[in-house]
Amino acid sequence: MKKDVDLSCIRIGTEDDLADAMALASCLLDKTSPDLDFVTRQFSSDLLVAVLLTTAYGTRDKTLAEVLFFLVDPTWDDGRQILCFFSHETQAFQQKHAALWRNGLSRKMARVTDDDAAQAMVKRCYLQWKNAFAMGGGVDVIAKPPFSIAVFDQQAVAKALEMVSGLKDDKKSGVDRVLQNAQVNEGYRVVLDARQASARLEEAKARFENLVEPISRLQIDLVLAAAMAPEDFHITPILLLGDPGxxxxYLATQLGEALGVATEKISAGGAQGGFQFTGSHVSWSGARPGSIVTLLAEGRSASPVVVIDEVDKIGASAQYPVLPVLLDLLEPNTAKRFKDQFFDMEFDASRMIFILTANSLDGVPAALLSRVEVGGCQASCRLK
Structure with a gap:
C-alpha cells in the first residue's frame, strides 16, 4: 500500500461502498496482531469499517491519518461516545447494505456498557491500526497528518506530566487532561486548508456585511498561505475598529465558526496580567494553565481563532503587564516558542489567528499597532 493513502477505493454513493470498506479494512488488518482473540479482532475490524466509511463520506481529509485521528480526536469525551456515534450517523450509511450493516454494528456496540472497557477497547484498536497503517507503508502519514505542524514536543509534554503528577490534588485537578490532549496525534495539529477557508469566508460575507473589509483582508493572507508549506503558515492579526455596540x-467570534475552528475570547482590559494567556507558576495560589496551551491541546487545529477584546483598555500594571505577553504571541518568531508558566513548557502558537477589537485607536499601544492590520467594522449592521 503506498504512502498518503486516500480512500478513493471506496465507491461512495453506490451499493459497493460497504464491500469496498470491508476489503480495505481486511487488507490493512490481516497481517497485524496475530495474538488477538477472535472477538477483539472482529471488534477492531468492524470499528475500522465504520470509521473508513465515515471518513470517506466526510468533509475532512480522506486519508488513513484522518481515520486514525478519529479515535483520538480531543472532542470525544470518552470511548463510549465514539461507539455510540455510529447509531446516529446517517450520511455514511445511506446505502441499503451499509444501513443494514450499521444496525447490526449498533447492537454490538450497545453491549459495551462499561466506560473503562470501552476506553480500553478503543485504545487497543488505535494501537493496532497505527501498527497496521505503518506496515502498509503509511508510517509518515500517521506521524505527520496532511497540512499539519508539530505544536507540542512530546518530550516536553512527558516532562510536564511528570511534574504534574507530583502536585497536590487541588492543583493538578483537571490539568493532566490538558497534557494528555497535547499528546494526541503525537503533538501535531492541522493547519487551515487556506483555499477551503477562503471559500468559507466568501460565503460568510453575506451573513456579516459589516465585516466585509476585514474578511477580505483575511482572504488575502489565506491566498498567500495557500502557496506556502504548512510550517510557514501565518495570518497577520486583524484589529477590528468601531464604535461600541x-x-x-460577536462577529469576531463568528469568524472561528466560519473557518471551522475553535474560538477563545479573552478580555484584554480585564485580564489579570498576562496570566490569562500564559498561565501562572505552580507556586502561586490558584495557579492554572493558560488559555493558549489549553486551546491548542484540546482542539485538532493549529490555527484556532483567539479574539482579544478591548485592546484599547490594556491595563498599565507594571507588576503583571499584558502587553509584553501579547506582543510575543503576535510575533511569529517568539510565538513559535511560547511558554506556559504553569507547565513550564514551550510550544508552537505561531499559526493561531488573532482578531483584536477596540473602540478607537486611542489607548492602543504603538507596538501593538505595528503588528496588526486595522479593519473597519461598519455601524450599519448594529446588533440588537
Missing part, C-alpha cells in the same frame, strides 16, 4: 466581539 456594533457587535465587533
Amino acid at each position: 456594533i457587535g465587533k466581539t
Whole structure:
C-alpha cells in the first residue's frame, strides 16, 4: 500500500461502498496482531469499517491519518461516545447494505456498557491500526497528518506530566487532561486548508456585511498561505475598529465558526496580567494553565481563532503587564516558542489567528499597532 493513502477505493454513493470498506479494512488488518482473540479482532475490524466509511463520506481529509485521528480526536469525551456515534450517523450509511450493516454494528456496540472497557477497547484498536497503517507503508502519514505542524514536543509534554503528577490534588485537578490532549496525534495539529477557508469566508460575507473589509483582508493572507508549506503558515492579526455596540466581539467570534475552528475570547482590559494567556507558576495560589496551551491541546487545529477584546483598555500594571505577553504571541518568531508558566513548557502558537477589537485607536499601544492590520467594522449592521 503506498504512502498518503486516500480512500478513493471506496465507491461512495453506490451499493459497493460497504464491500469496498470491508476489503480495505481486511487488507490493512490481516497481517497485524496475530495474538488477538477472535472477538477483539472482529471488534477492531468492524470499528475500522465504520470509521473508513465515515471518513470517506466526510468533509475532512480522506486519508488513513484522518481515520486514525478519529479515535483520538480531543472532542470525544470518552470511548463510549465514539461507539455510540455510529447509531446516529446517517450520511455514511445511506446505502441499503451499509444501513443494514450499521444496525447490526449498533447492537454490538450497545453491549459495551462499561466506560473503562470501552476506553480500553478503543485504545487497543488505535494501537493496532497505527501498527497496521505503518506496515502498509503509511508510517509518515500517521506521524505527520496532511497540512499539519508539530505544536507540542512530546518530550516536553512527558516532562510536564511528570511534574504534574507530583502536585497536590487541588492543583493538578483537571490539568493532566490538558497534557494528555497535547499528546494526541503525537503533538501535531492541522493547519487551515487556506483555499477551503477562503471559500468559507466568501460565503460568510453575506451573513456579516459589516465585516466585509476585514474578511477580505483575511482572504488575502489565506491566498498567500495557500502557496506556502504548512510550517510557514501565518495570518497577520486583524484589529477590528468601531464604535461600541456594533457587535465587533460577536462577529469576531463568528469568524472561528466560519473557518471551522475553535474560538477563545479573552478580555484584554480585564485580564489579570498576562496570566490569562500564559498561565501562572505552580507556586502561586490558584495557579492554572493558560488559555493558549489549553486551546491548542484540546482542539485538532493549529490555527484556532483567539479574539482579544478591548485592546484599547490594556491595563498599565507594571507588576503583571499584558502587553509584553501579547506582543510575543503576535510575533511569529517568539510565538513559535511560547511558554506556559504553569507547565513550564514551550510550544508552537505561531499559526493561531488573532482578531483584536477596540473602540478607537486611542489607548492602543504603538507596538501593538505595528503588528496588526486595522479593519473597519461598519455601524450599519448594529446588533440588537
